[in-house]
Amino acid sequence: MEVLIMAGQMLLGLSILVGLHEFGHFAAAKYFKIRVDKFYIFFDFLFPMPGVMNFALFKKKIGETEYGLGWFPLGGYVAIHGMIDETQDAESLSAEPQPNEFRAKPAWQRLIVMLGGIIMNVITGILIFTALTANYGESYLPASEVRYGVVPNKLGEEMGFRTGDKIVKINGRPFTEFDQVYSPDVMLGNNSYYTVDRNGQLLDIAIPKNFMDRLSDKDQTPFVLPLNPFVVGQVVSGSGAAKGGLLPNDRILTVAGKTTQFFPELQEALKANAGKTVPVQVTRAGQPVTLQIAVDEEGHIGFMPKSLLKEATRTYGLAASLPVGTKKAFGVITTQMKAFGKIFSGNASFSKSIGGPVEIAQQYGGQWEWERFWTLTGMLSMVLAFMNLLPIPALDGGHVVFLLYEMIAGRKPSDTFMENAQKVGMVMILGLMAYVLIIKQVLKLF
Numbered sequence: 001m002e003v004l005i006m007a008g009q010m011l012l013g014l015s016i017l018v019g020l021h022e023f024g025h026f027a028a029a030k031y032f033k034i035r036v037d038k039f040y041i042f043f044d045f046l047f048p049m050p051g052v053m054n055f056a057l058f059k060k061k062i063g064e065t066e067y068g069l070g071w072f073p074l075g076g077y078v079a080i081h082g083m084i085d086e087t088q089d090a091e092s093l094s095a096e097p098q099p100n101e102f103r104a105k106p107a108w109q110r111l112i113v114m115l116g117g118i119i120m121n122v123i124t125g126i127l128i129f130t131a132l133t134a135n136y137g138e139s140y141l142p143a144s145e146v147r148y149g150v151v152p153n154k155l156g157e158e159m160g161f162r163t164g165d166k167i168v169k170i171n172g173r174p175f176t177e178f179d180q181v182y183s184p185d186v187m188l189g190n191n192s193y194y195t196v197d198r199n200g201q202l203l204d205i206a207i208p209k210n211f212m213d214r215l216s217d218k219d220q221t222p223f224v225l226p227l228n229p230f231v232v233g234q235v236v237s238g239s240g241a242a243k244g245g246l247l248p249n250d251r252i253l254t255v256a257g258k259t260t261q262f263f264p265e266l267q268e269a270l271k272a273n274a275g276k277t278v279p280v281q282v283t284r285a286g287q288p289v290t291l292q293i294a295v296d297e298e299g300h301i302g303f304m305p306k307s308l309l310k311e312a313t314r315t316y317g318l319a320a321s322l323p324v325g326t327k328k329a330f331g332v333i334t335t336q337m338k339a340f341g342k343i344f345s346g347n348a349s350f351s352k353s354i355g356g357p358v359e360i361a362q363q364y365g366g367q368w369e370w371e372r373f374w375t376l377t378g379m380l381s382m383v384l385a386f387m388n389l390l391p392i393p394a395l396d397g398g399h400v401v402f403l404l405y406e407m408i409a410g411r412k413p414s415d416t417f418m419e420n421a422q423k424v425g426m427v428m429i430l431g432l433m434a435y436v437l438i439i440k441q442v443l444k445l446f
Contacts, residue, residue, distance in 0.1 A: 002237060002367075003237065005364075005365075006362060009364035010360050010364055011073065012373075013364070013373065013376065013377040013380060014380070015041060015042075017124065017380055017381050017384055018041060019041050019076065020120050020121065020124050021076075021118075021384060022040075023039075024117040024118070024120030024121070025078045025080065025113060025116045025117045026039050027120075028112050028113040029078070029102070029113050032105055032109045034080060034102050035081040035082075035100040036064070036065045037081050038065065038066045038077070038078065039065055039066070039078050039079075040067075040068045040070050041068075042069060042072055042073050043072040043074060043075065043076070044068055044071065046072060047075070048426050053072075055071060056068040056069060056070055056071065057071055080102045081100065081101050081102060082097055082101025082102035082103040082104060083102035083103065084415060084418045084419055084422055107403050108407065110403055111400065111404070111407070114396050114403065117388060117396055118385045118389055118396055121381045121384050121385035121388070122382065122385045124381045125329040125381035125382040126322075126326050126329045127325075128325075128329075128375075129324075129325035129328040129378050130318075130321045130322050130324070130325030130326070131325070131374070132325070132371065132374055132375060132378065133324045133328070134317070134318045134321035137313040137315040137316065138316065138324060139311045139313050139314075140177050140178075140179060140311060140313075140314060141177065141178040141226065141312075142178070142310075143176055144176075145310055146167070146178050146226040146227075147166070148226070148229070148262065149165050149226075149227050150163075150164075150165055150166070150167060150224040150225060150226055150227060151163045151164075151224065151225055151227050151262070151264040153223055153224075153225075155223045159206075159208065159211075159223065160203075160205040160206075161223070161224055162198060163227070164198070164227070165197070166197040167181060167194050167195070168195050168196065168197050169194070169195035170183075170192075170194055171186065171193060172195065181194070181224065186207070189207075192206075192207045193206045194207075225264055226309060227262040228262055228308065229263075229307075229308040229309070230252075230266075230305040230308055231249050231306050231308065232248055232250040232251075232252065232282075233248060233304040234248065234304040234365050235247065235303045236362050238362075239300075239301060239303070240295060240300075241293060241301040241302040243294065244291045244292055244293030245291050245293075246280070246291060246303060247284065249306075250282040250283070250284050252266060252280060252281075252282050253282060253288075255270060255273065255278055255280050256269065256272075256273050256276075256278040256279060256280075257279075258272075263305050263307070266305075270295050271299035274296070274299040275297050276294075277292055277293065277294045280292075280293045328378075329378065330382070332378075332382035332386075333382050333385070336383060336386045336387075360376075363376055392429070393421035393422055393424055393426075393428075394421075394422050394425025394426045394429055395425065402418065402421070
């Protein structure tokens, strides 16, 4: 049942986003009086071969456009007449362009049509995060809740922090929200410092002048994290935790004999036993239970922790939610850009950073929670916008690059060039799909 719920949530979320993305292209094309032959959710052919296995689960023609639900559950499309894409090639467009064709329109109009899907995904992401903010508010960790102190990483230790330090002041003033510790105003300020309580003694810890350079170094987690007692939250299906019998609300006491009262202690213990199967002692409904759990090579077992530190909620009206939701939405794109930067610089593994339908479904989880569903769907909407803007032929971003070239150079690439570029782009996309859907999943078995 959990697998069906995960798959159902993923399918619903992606269907909504693909439908809205394609509607963005559709609406822009209609506005500029460009003929749209088809508007389909999923493909009514064996993608990417438009002439193979052509049938739809549902279709209805209204005016000049056929609306339908395809049988191949991977994306969707609009067939815009006169545009070289996965449904039309240069040969099919050899006749003189008609006034209602894509290729007959000015470059700026074609550019808006190609950006229509991306714009719609961005709007969708903003609206989802705005609605979530208005409905659920914004959670934060009160500084008073971090009563066990903090745990520093290597940079934090070099600054002078020690495990168990309690931050009581920032720049000589008390603070109310723990996230203020990471405030850019503090970290970028001159002569900023933290005051900590270490075993009853107050000490000042200065932020070094080269702090931001050090903070941006690879593999740097936040320089301090709250010491938080925790229980097991969601367990990832098929993970070492799931196979070992770990259940939600289990309290992990030890890993391979090492005490793990706080989550950072658990992370340290798991990393020390990466690639091994270790005894994990938990309490379950007040009773001790010992499990044998496999730790992967990265030091993970596959579950989400549920902190026992109590968060507070900041509420917003609808108007105030819009800027907050917009910031959250574009934060997803910023994260994607940073992730790609790390991949291209060699600081992150491509194979471990790229996920497919299995990983997406696992993120949705085996229980239907609307807040989680819409949060992930909002994130995916922004990710789709970012990915579609990449300058790869066959993606919207590839078309945008060619249109910008046309607008700057005053002439457009030939239809033959566009067709060949489309083929190259499709090979790249299909190769990536094959890796994510097949090769990566097979490699997990070894």
